[in-house]
Amino acid sequence: MENRVERIKKQLHSASYKLTPQREATVRVLLENEEDHLSAEDVYLLVKEKSPEIGLATVYRTLELLTELKIVDKINFGDGVSRYDLRKEGAAHFHHHLVCIECGAVSEILEDLLKDVEQKVEQDWNFEIKYHRLIFHGICENCKENEKIIDEE
Amino acid sequence: MENRVERIKKQLHSASYKLTPQREATVRVLLENEEDHLSAEDVYLLVKEKSPEIGLATVYRTLELLTELKIVDKINFGDGVSRYDLRKEGAAHFHHHLVCIECGAVSEILEDLLKDVEQKVEQDWNFEIKYHRLIFHGICENCKENEKIIDEE
DNA sequence: CTGAGTGCAAAAGGTTTGCAAAACT
DNA sequence: AGTTTTGCAAACCTTTTGCACTCAG
Numbered sequence A, B: 001m002e003n004r005v006e007r008i009k010k011q012l013h014s015a016s017y018k019l020t021p022q023r024e025a026t027v028r029v030l031l032e033n034e035e036d037h038l039s040a041e042d043v044y045l046l047v048k049e050k051s052p053e054i055g056l057a058t059v060y061r062t063l064e065l066l067t068e069l070k071i072v073d074k075i076n077f078g079d080g081v082s083r084y085d086l087r088k089e090g091a092a093h094f095h096h097h098l099v100c101i102e103c104g105a106v107s108e109i110l111e112d113l114l115k116d117v118e119q120k121v122e123q124d125w126n127f128e129i130k131y132h133r134l135i136f137h138g139i140c141e142n143c144k145e146n147e148k149i150i151d152e153e
Numbered sequence C: 001c002t003g004a005g006t007g008c009a010a011a012a013g014g015t016t017t018g019c020a021a022a023a024c025t
Numbered sequence D: 001a002g003t004t005t006t007g008c009a010a011a012c013c014t015t016t017t018g019c020a021c022t023c024a025g
Helices: A002-013 A021-032 A040-050 A056-068 A115-125 A141-152 B002-014 B021-032 B040-050 B056-068 B115-125 B141-152
Strands: A072-076 A082-086 A096-100 A106-109 A128-139 B072-076 B082-086 B096-100 B106-109 B128-139
Touching: A002 A021, A021 A040, A021 A056, A021 A082, A040 A056, A040 A082, A056 A072, A056 A082, A106 B115, A115 A128, A115 B106, A128 A141, B002 B021, B021 B040, B021 B056, B021 B082, B040 B056, B040 B082, B056 B072, B056 B082, B115 B128, B128 B141
Parallel strands: A096 A128, B096 B128
Antiparallel strands: A072 A082, A096 A106, A128 B128, B072 B082, B096 B106
16 A cells, blocks of 8 residues: 555656645545546545545546556546546556446456457557457346346245 | 438337437438547537527437437547447447547447457356447557658658 | 645536427327 | 427536645755
8 A cells, every 4th residue: 555655656756746645645545445436526525534625626637647647547437427547556458347237336357358359450450559448338246146036026 | 321210210119209300300410420420519510500490409319319229329438528329230239449549530340359258258257248338549540651651751 | 936736716518407489199 | 288399598517727825845
């Protein structure tokens, strides 16, 4: 945890930005809720619990900055809000997501499933891929279970 | 063209909606600009050329309706606007997109590249996939050409 | 002192909604 | 008549921006 904050601090410094208290609070919220795909508002509310004087605009500015430095990825699941996702250490490729259309749960696939597909696209379409977004929408394990139970009643 | 309008008319009717003149004008714009990934505003302006009395809200409502009926897909390339894409006839799976980060051009991959990947995800994560979104961001053929020319100067 | 960073409030931009009028059945 | 659809304007929500203030070097 601490060393991840340290690492981000260095990343900011090497781009001549400072890790201000507000930025640090924001980063910590992201680290503490790594699994949660928080929206800017979510982050704001969480940061506010510990640093009530922070402003929403600052959170937005920090998230934008972190996105620029590729410390977080800005994602969109189609619900009209941007969400922010910490990059895994040293991950060359953005991970994939499974979004449950029943309960809204989001889980992650860290494994890169697209090696072969990317190679094909680069060749066949003569397109140089920089990054990709892959989101599966469907029904998660839990909701499948629940449906079974309902059916049996 | 005409038969595609007819088909959509039937789809609406079977869900007890009417193909009003405004809806038809909207559908025609989508058909005429099938390659273009239009935003609601884009559609509105194009519809307005032929039916100046139409309102923006009607276009939004029509696009929402068409999305519900799965006649179009609502997509988001991360530029803060929703775009609408006619489904290909009988396409079981939503097609993939290549978005150029230089010039913004969007092209489509109709071929389904994810058969194997989906099978793996369904098995390994016990997740029932309903649909997916796959977007590659990178540099398109043209922009790669242009870069070469610039380098050579 | 100077520039970077902040908080607040206002503005912006895309989308949705309330409502009365219009269209259709 | 009754239901659906429409156009307009207002409301809404997320995100961005302007500006004066603060803080660190």
